[in-house]
Amino acid sequence: MVVDSPDRQAEEERETDLLFHALSDRTRRGIMAKVGAREQSISDLARQYDVSFAAIQKHVSVLEKASLVTKRIDGRQKLVTSNPETLRRATELLARYEKLWTGRIEAIDRLIEADERNQK
Numbered sequence: 001m002v003v004d005s006p007d008r009q010a011e012e013e014r015e016t017d018l019l020f021h022a023l024s025d026r027t028r029r030g031i032m033a034k035v036g037a038r039e040q041s042i043s044d045l046a047r048q049y050d051v052s053f054a055a056i057q058k059h060v061s062v063l064e065k066a067s068l069v070t071k072r073i074d075g076r077q078k079l080v081t082s083n084p085e086t087l088r089r090a091t092e093l094l095a096r097y098e099k100l101w102t103g104r105i106e107a108i109d110r111l112i113e114a115d116e117r118n119q120k
Helices: 006-023 026-037 042-047 053-065 084-120
Strands: 069-074 077-082
Touching: 006 026, 006 053, 006 084, 026 042, 026 053, 026 069, 026 077, 042 053, 042 077, 053 069
Parallel strands: none
Antiparallel strands: 069 077
16 A cells, blocks of 8 residues: 655645646636647637736646646747646546545435434
8 A cells, every 4th residue: 555645745735726726717717628629829819818918828827837738839839738637637636525525425414314313
């Protein structure tokens, strides 16, 4: 059995914080949808939003820091593409939380049912 070290757990928590911070913004989620469909330049992305080019660059930087997208340079363009592996990890994390909370809710339901039977 492999046990995570405190350092590894702290790193996973930091990655989770970056991931959900990045996804908490509507514009960044929109960018994720657009680059998930096809690679796009930052200029192309900026034309699709009512914010400045610099703002889109900052949004892409937040997504990149969370490993949700990658950037590559092609000539004068910076091209952005999604990183589906990171989204898969986010989905797995949410599934673990769902399992945890479903188990807790079921335990509470059992306690309530037992209490109701005892009151009769």
